Amino acid sequence: MSGLVLKLAAGERFVVNGAVLENGDRPSTVRIADDDARVLRCRDALKPSEVDTPTKRIYYAIQLIITGDLLEEDVLPAIMNECRRLEDVFETIDTSLLSVLRSMLERGNYYSALCHLRNIIAIEAELLKVAEQKSQQNLQAQVA
Structure with a gap:
């Protein structure tokens, strides 16, 4: 089956x-x-108000393709460009994260792409959390 x-x-x-x-x-x-x-x-599904990071923008665009609100041929090239742009950010963690995503998108496997993206969004959240902590530490060091 x-x-x-x-x-x-x-x-x-x-x-x-x-x-x-x-x-x-x-x-x-x-x-x-x-x-x-x-x-x-x-x-x-993400609500528009939750779309506040690059990977969430990709997720939301795929979501809109699935619901029929956006046409695949209009949006997919921009999604692929955004994936290529983000490869540098994620390659130090896992070099295949975004290439696997692009492969799923090329095959039109959008449900799997969303499942895969949820993992990437979790990694992105951790990266942003670390960046915020470093920023706070730098700010505290400057004040002290």
Whole structure:
């Protein structure tokens, strides 16, 4: 059996090819058999107000492709350019992070790309946290 398997909570919403679907009143499992289907769990969706970093901008753009709000051919080149730009930042951590992401995007595997991006967003958050701590230490050293 191939395809994407979603385990859904009662009442959970998800998007398939731009259509919002809602699970019934019991937990269930849904198999999306079409490999070309564009799927997004609503609980995984970012709100526009949460898009405040480069990797979250990539995530949000992919999310909008899945929901049908943006056209793949219009946005994908810009996403790929942003991935290339961020490679320098992430190459010291894992040289394959963004190349794997680009490969998923090239194949149109957007659900997997979002799952992969959640890991990158977590790494980015740690990098930003370290940078903020260093900035605070530098500021304290200047004041003292």
